[in-house]
Amino acid sequence: MSHVHLTIGDITTAQVDAIVNAANSALLAGGGVCGAIHRAAGPALQQACNRVKEVDGVRCPTGEARITTAGNLPARYVIHAVGPRYGIDPQPHALLASAYHHSYTLALEHGCRSVAVPAISCGIFGYPLDEAARIAITTSLEPAFSDLEITFYLFDREIYDAFEAALPN
Numbered sequence: 740m741s742h743v744h745l746t747i748g749d750i751t752t753a754q755v756d757a758i759v760n761a762a763n764s765a766l767l768a769g770g771g772v773c774g775a776i777h778r779a780a781g782p783a784l785q786q787a788c789n790r791v792k793e794v795d796g797v798r799c800p801t802g803e804a805r806i807t808t809a810g811n812l813p814a815r816y817v818i819h820a821v822g823p824r825y826g827i828d829p830q831p832h833a834l835l836a837s838a839y840h841h842s843y844t845l846a847l848e849h850g851c852r853s854v855a856v857p858a859i860s861c862g863i864f865g866y867p868l869d870e871a872a873r874i875a876i877t878t879s880l881e882p883a884f885s886d887l888e889i890t891f892y893l894f895d896r897e898i899y900d901a902f903e904a905a906l907p908n
Contacts, residue, residue, distance in 0.1 A: 742884075742885055742886075742887060742888055742889060743876065743879045743880060743889045743890075743891070743906070744888070744889070744890040744891070745890070745891050745893060745899055745902050745903055745906070746890060746891070746892055746893065746899075747892075747893050747894070747895065747896065747899050748892050748893075749775075749892070750772065750775070750776065750855050750856075750857055750892035751775055751776055751778075751779035751780075751812060752779075752813065753813065753814065753855030753890065753892060754813050754814075755813075755814050755851075755853040755854055755855045755888075755890065756814060756815050756816065756846065756849075756850075756851035756852055756853050756854065757806070757809075757814055757815065757816040757817065757818050757845075757846050757849070757851045757853075757854045757855075758776065758809065758812060758814045758816070758817050758818070758854070758855045759804075759817075759818045759819075759820050759842045759854055759855065759856040759857060759859070760772065760773055760776045760817050760818065760819045760820065760857075761773055761820065761822060761857045761858075761859045761860065761861075761862065761864075762799060762805075762819035762820060762821050763821065764796075764797045764798065764799055764800060764801060764821050765793075765796060765797065765798055766788035766789075766791055766798040766799055766805065766819050767785070767788070768784075768785055769863075770862075770863060771862040771863060772857040772862065772894075776812070776817065779811065779812055780809060780810030780811050780812045780817065781810045781811040782810070783808065783810035783811065784807065784808075784809065784810035784812075784817060787807035787808045787810070787817075788807055788819065790807075791805050791807065798819075799819055799820075799821045800821065801821045801822070801823055801824075801828055801834050801838075802821065802822075802823065802833070802834035802835075802837035802838050802841070803820075803821060803837065803838065803841050804818050804819060804820040804821070804838060804841035804842040804844075804845050805818070805819045805845075806818050806819070806845045806846075806849060807819065814855070815849075815851070816846075816849060816851065818842045818845050818846060818854070820838040820839065820841065820842045820859055821838060822834065822835050822838045822859035822860030822864055822866065823835055823838075823860055823864065823866070824860070824864045824865065825860065825864060825865040825866040825867065826865060831860075831866065832870070832874060835859060835860055835866065835871060835874045835875070836874050836877070836878045838859055838860075839856075839859065839874070839875055839878040839879065840878055840881075842854070842856070843878075843879070843883075843884045843887055843889070844883075846887060847884070847886065847887065851887070852886065852887065852888060853887070853888040853889075853890070854887055854888070854889055854890070855890050855891075855892050856875075856879075856889060856890065856891050856892065857891070857892060857893070857894075858871060858872070858875065858891065858893055858894070858898050858902070859871070859875065861898065868897065868898060868901040869901050869904070869905070871901075872898075872901040872902040872904065872905035873905045875891070875902065875905070876902065876905040876906055876907075877905075879891075880907070
């Protein structure tokens with residue numbers, strides 16, 4: 740049985756060890772998934788983000804991830820992954836794969852066994868769904884992450900269908 744699952748639903752209600760946030764490099768509450776996660780977590784999440792060391796306004800470079808406590812969310816942690824802005828950041832394929840890779844590595848390093856993951860970079864960052872889904876699924880299926888139960892919480896049927904098409908038969 741696969742350790743990668745898909746669902747259409749609200750990531751903020753996921754009963755998992757860690758919720759991955761599609762974050763911005765400043766780790767500030769934004770719109771979309773990031774805004775929903777921050778609203779559900781309450782002010783404690785932004786306070787935790789503010790404690791992450793900042794270098795020239797960047798708390799998390801594109802293609803990397805940082806982990807914080809989860810505030811009022813049912814998860815123990817929030818892993819803030821910064822995906823590329825499609826058509827702006829160079830080598831978006833490598834950066835998107837790296838954001839997922841860093842997220843899963845952090846989850847394992849912190850003893851997590853289950854993670855809820857959004858479609859990173861597919862909202863305001865403009866990543867084409869089919870390509871983003873292939874990268875997300877391919878990275879999630881790497882043998883190094885086989886001990887994680889990974890559930891993609893997807894916003895709607897269009898995104899779900901793209902991710903489902905990327906799953907191997």
